[in-house]
Amino acid sequence: MTAPDNLPPHALAAASPDLLRAMVKTFADALMSAEARRPRRRRIWAGQRRTHQPPQRLDRPRERGTRAGTVEFAAPKLRQGSYFPHWLIERRRRAEQALISVVATAYLLGVSPRVEKLAESPGGTQLSKSQASTMAKHLDEQVAAFRNRPLDADPYAFLWVDALAQKVREGGRIINVHALVAVGVNADGHHEILGVDITTAEDGASWLAFLRSLTARGLPGVQLVVSDAHTGLVNAIGAFLPGASWQGCRTHDARNLLSQVPKSAQPWVATLLRTAFEQPDTDAVKAQMIHVLDPLETKLPKAAAHLHSAQHDLLAFAAFPRELWRQIRSNNG
Known part of the structure; x- marks a missing residue:
């Protein structure tokens, strides 16, 4: 042509x-x-x-x-x-x-x-x-520059931490590893991946090393961390982010709660629990959780005991301004 x-x-x-x-x-x-x-x-x-x-x-x-x-x-x-x-x-x-x-x-x-x-x-x-x-x-x-970039320019008030199971090729074999991921909300209100690390096991030592690397890069101003209730992870959060509140993963805890009730009652319990997250202000959230616990204590005391011990960690978002709830009350960072 x-x-x-x-x-x-x-x-x-x-x-x-x-x-x-x-x-x-x-x-x-x-x-x-x-x-x-x-x-x-x-x-x-x-x-x-x-x-x-x-x-x-x-x-x-x-x-x-x-x-x-x-x-x-x-x-x-x-x-x-x-x-x-x-x-x-x-x-x-x-x-x-x-x-x-x-x-x-x-x-x-x-x-x-x-x-x-x-x-x-x-x-x-x-x-x-x-x-x-x-x-x-x-x-x-590019990956090295991304993983090691400084984090001290803006505060990241909210942080989601989770581990994703992945299959990778290593030495000609396919093995299972865990990708540790931290996602924060930046000063513009957008989600930003702050760190990624690959480990062979999701244990306390891995989480300690991962959070230590984030704080060494200058991670500032974290007020709330959302994650599952992995013991090693929760302890690492307390060690390296002592000024931050911790909120348990809403999905994981709901599953744990439903595992303690009969299958026929699971839809009712799930709907009842959801109402606590849909209230207009902090006082209403706390009042609704009481209304959720009352019928459970009567009909399902084991489930009520579980929810009573976990309620403060599930409702940590309620301590922040109402306009931020949409971003932080869910575990989907």
């Missing part, structure tokens, strides 16, 4: 990939030809007699990955001396840095298609092993 001599600006946005690639190739060819004909470029003529004879084309064009797709560029071949367009084609490298950044960013954002498919989508070709290695190195640098 040959690029047109002129193209209206409004048509460029709707242009096909083939047209864009042809335009890139035409423009690059024109620049290379003009540069090769300049008689004063000593590195091109290499001390030989200067002439204005037209350059010849290379028999084997080089492929170059661009934002418009893969384009074949053929650098001019001079009758005397040599010419190589370093500004366009880097030796021993085929992939454009932009493509590496796209794939790396896609992984960081959780996009997980095959690398080859992702590279082909903008018109690229399959990636070589060296290109995949370059992308992995680029990813390692």
Whole structure:
């Protein structure tokens, strides 16, 4: 396909990939030809007699990955001396840095298609092993910068901490690991992942090391931490975030409560418990919890005892302003 001599600006946005690639190739060819004909470029003529004879084309064009797709560029071949367009084609490298950044960013954002498919989508070709290695190195640098960035710029009043079970490949085997994740609410009111760590076991030592790393990076102003009731985690929160309240995971505790009542009564108990979280102010929340406990003590004393001991940890959100409840009364950070 040959690029047109002129193209209206409004048509460029709707242009096909083939047209864009042809335009890139035409423009690059024109620049290379003009540069090769300049008689004063000593590195091109290499001390030989200067002439204005037209350059010849290379028999084997080089492929170059661009934002418009893969384009074949053929650098001019001079009758005397040599010419190589370093500004366009880097030796021993085929992939454009932009493509590496796209794939790396896609992984960081959780996009997980095959690398080859992702590279082909903008018109690229399959990636070589060296290109995949370059992308992995680029990813390692970005992940390390993300995991070690300072956290002392803004306060994070609310923090969710949880562990996610994952399968990973290690030494040719698939093993189970735990990804420890901390999510905070920043000064703009948005959720932000503050830390991620991979451990072989979710135990007290792992949680201590994880929270120690967050505080070492300057994690400030935490007022409420929401997590499940893992003993090692709760103890680590008390050790490294002593000024913060702790709120138990609403989903986990509801499941524990329902496990202590007959199956036929579970829908009723679940609905009754939910009413305590839907009240308009702090006093109403506390009053409604009393109304929830009263019938349970009569009909299901075991469940009532469990809820009575857990109520303060479940309702920690009620101590904060009402406009913040939507963000903090649920365990879904």
